[in-house]
Amino acid sequence: MVKKTSAFLKAGFISTVFAFTGATTQAQDNWSYSGNNGPQAWHQLSPANALCRTGQRQSPINIEGTDPVIMHRLITDYKVAPIDMKNNSHSVSMTYTPGSHLRVGAKFFTLQSLSFHTPAEHTVSGESFPMSVQFKHRGPNGDWAIIEVLVKEGRENIAAQEFLNNMPIEAGQSMKSASTFVNARDLMPTDKAYYRYMGSLTTPPCSEGVSWYVLKRPVQFSKAQIDLAKGIVGGDSARPVQARNNRMILDARPQ
């Protein structure tokens, strides 16, 4: 574990949006989080982005009015993986080596990538968090499952600091090393109690049918770390909160 953590610390910071693949999730490189190509205009950038405007089950949302329900636990089986990051101008993405999995009841997903958002995309009872980490998984049928870990300001996160120190800070820059390893689990809280609802990708093309798991317990980053992460992508990297539209939001209670 010490060795793994040490290797993890040699890695770089991982951030924002993913390189989507698949028929319903074609990447759109010309979007941004502000300005003329910002969230209000995503649907105009490509016909494939229509759901960004017309979708009724969009993400992120404000988590409130939840119903308590006994739910399956999130069982994360994440492996150490070599670092593979790229700064794609509006974000930095990290592709995760296949072999790390998430189980929820009978459902099975493979971890695809990680991202950081400043501020956090979901809010809880109107409360906004300065940052979040999203763990993006895909099921055998191509369905997406995303875990969002909220970040609050507090003590320094040692693992994240090493990421920040090695992050590809320039657009187009990559950071890939077969000898530098990370483990996604180091950025998750031990307590994985969560809120659950059905939503969408938070970037174009805003595809729906995404299983969202927003963890209740935040992890801590220092103010300097949060500011540094925000500075690397040049500002906010979060889509505004979308309408709930009477969707179920469950407050997962342990079995």
Next chain:
Amino acid sequence: MHVHNKNQGPKGHIFRAASLALSLSLLAACSSVDFFSSSRPAKTSGDTAQMPQDVLGAICEGHAEDAITIMTSEPLMSASDRLFLAIATEEAGHSARARQLYARLMQSGSIEMVSARCGRRILAEGTVSDEAAKRLAAVARDLAVLDANLRPVMPLHKGLPSAAPITNARANNSPSYTGPALNVATPGSQSPFGQWFVHLASYRTIENATKNRSTIETQFPALSGIIDQWEVDVSGLAIRLGVRLNDKAEADSLCNAVKSQGAYCAVMDTSN
């Protein structure tokens, strides 16, 4: 009143949240009393209770939280009113709460006719009990999609075997049944909500119950596809496998047929 979430300011959110919280509190309070004893009818057309127009309008326009507020602004006396409230609750995204209301309505056995439609979309059309049962099944499916564990596995008491059946169901001790198929008639009054449970075997875990369901179906081909499960606390969780029937006499007859061929069987009242 019908303000879309997206256009609400902070005060609107607070008001709405407070209003909804109050409504749901009233709902919770109402659900703790016996509201099935009264017979005050909802607005009726002939013998069918229609959902009040303002409630229907709110639901059909996507403002089901407003429908909850309307429905809980006065005491709900009739079963149809309770069903309409449950529908509004579900439509507002509170399926878990609606589930409890539907369960009680289904068990009430109310034969009051109700009708509610949003254009071509049927919200309810039939007896209160039947509509509650349909909605309950749909809610269960929705919750399962969202990873709800509606049948949690309970921790076992120390010393209890995890795999062995509780009963002496002779042919069910083995996960694969190789004996001859036993001849029983497919019961006509079978229903997922039947009161009478023809008990064939029990297991300590969902996994074992699931695994052995096919064994029972092999043993009793006439019961294939209608084997139900019933979780009870018998010094710990027990999952009973059997068939639910509406008719007690038919349950007795089926059970006698099973026992006459040497297999275990008992008729149980699920309402106890």
